[in-house]
Amino acid sequence: MTASPASQALTARSVQQALSTKAFGRTLRLLEDTSSTNTVAMSFGQEGASQGTVVVAETQTAGRGRSGRPWYSPPGKNLYCSVIIRTMPSPDQLTLWLGWIPLIAGLATASAVQTTAALYPSVKWPNDILVGTRKLGGILCESAGLGSAHAFVVVGIGLNVNLLRHEFPDGLRELATSMAIEADRPFDRAAVLAALLLELETRCDAFLAGRHRDLLNEYVLRCSTVGRQVCIDLAHGERVEGYADSILPDGSLRVVRRGGSSRPGGESTVNVRAGDVLHVR
Numbered sequence: 001m002t003a004s005p006a007s008q009a010l011t012a013r014s015v016q017q018a019l020s021t022k023a024f025g026r027t028l029r030l031l032e033d034t035s036s037t038n039t040v041a042m043s044f045g046q047e048g049a050s051q052g053t054v055v056v057a058e059t060q061t062a063g064r065g066r067s068g069r070p071w072y073s074p075p076g077k078n079l080y081c082s083v084i085i086r087t088m089p090s091p092d093q094l095t096l097w098l099g100w101i102p103l104i105a106g107l108a109t110a111s112a113v114q115t116t117a118a119l120y121p122s123v124k125w126p127n128d129i130l131v132g133t134r135k136l137g138g139i140l141c142e143s144a145g146l147g148s149a150h151a152f153v154v155v156g157i158g159l160n161v162n163l164l165r166h167e168f169p170d171g172l173r174e175l176a177t178s179m180a181i182e183a184d185r186p187f188d189r190a191a192v193l194a195a196l197l198l199e200l201e202t203r204c205d206a207f208l209a210g211r212h213r214d215l216l217n218e219y220v221l222r223c224s225t226v227g228r229q230v231c232i233d234l235a236h237g238e239r240v241e242g243y244a245d246s247i248l249p250d251g252s253l254r255v256v257r258r259g260g261s262s263r264p265g266g267e268s269t270v271n272v273r274a275g276d277v278l279h280v281r
Helices: 012-018 037-046 091-117 179-183 189-208 212-222
Strands: 028-034 054-060 079-085 122-124 128-131 134-144 152-159 229-233 239-247 253-258 267-272 276-280
Touching: 012 028, 012 189, 028 037, 037 054, 037 079, 037 134, 037 152, 079 189, 091 122, 091 128, 091 134, 091 152, 091 179, 091 189, 091 212, 122 212, 152 189, 189 212, 212 239, 229 253, 239 267
Parallel strands: 028 054
Antiparallel strands: 054 079, 079 152, 122 128, 128 134, 134 152, 229 239, 229 276, 239 253, 253 267
């Protein structure tokens, strides 16, 4: 009896047979285990790996999220992948591009989940994928060689696919979820990865074609942070608390704080480009 696709290990053939991309995933490095797919992809990028090269691992021993936090990466259950992106915009658009890449990756991941599982995840700014209040996936973007002819960005994506509730560690059980938990069925990870890569490539192409407004509109519709009271810890130790008012064209989050003096109504605004966000109930 043939095992169902949901229970099978990822193979280069199963992934590439499912692909409908132009470049993303056409060069595929599939690893049984690694420290971190982002670490491997950064190394491959520095060695000249081509546009759209994807590193996928069945498990990670040192998977990491934003701010160096560990990413739980058990074998054979989820997706851990990193995409090397070499196609860059014009120099005057580079800062905007770097700000938008994490948001684009979050949109792509959420859309792929919707396509393959008929779920509707939200994106918590800037790039956490949520179902309700539980985390389904996350994004880590890194870059190298900016300003040179050899510049590239690595987009790392961790997505919980077939992990069941009792398989999460105690500390994550009430904070995280998976596609299988939410849809009450397992999924073919090769098909999910192929959908993810297509959604990511499509949105990267849209940005490079100048369709920034379309991406902004899509992000605002998908974002569960806009319209919420938030508490944001910034990298240098400052904390911002207030109302998440909107996403600005550069991808930053506009937060309205009460008690300031810049407006007659006693409000001030802060445009946050990066930080750890807590949705306040």
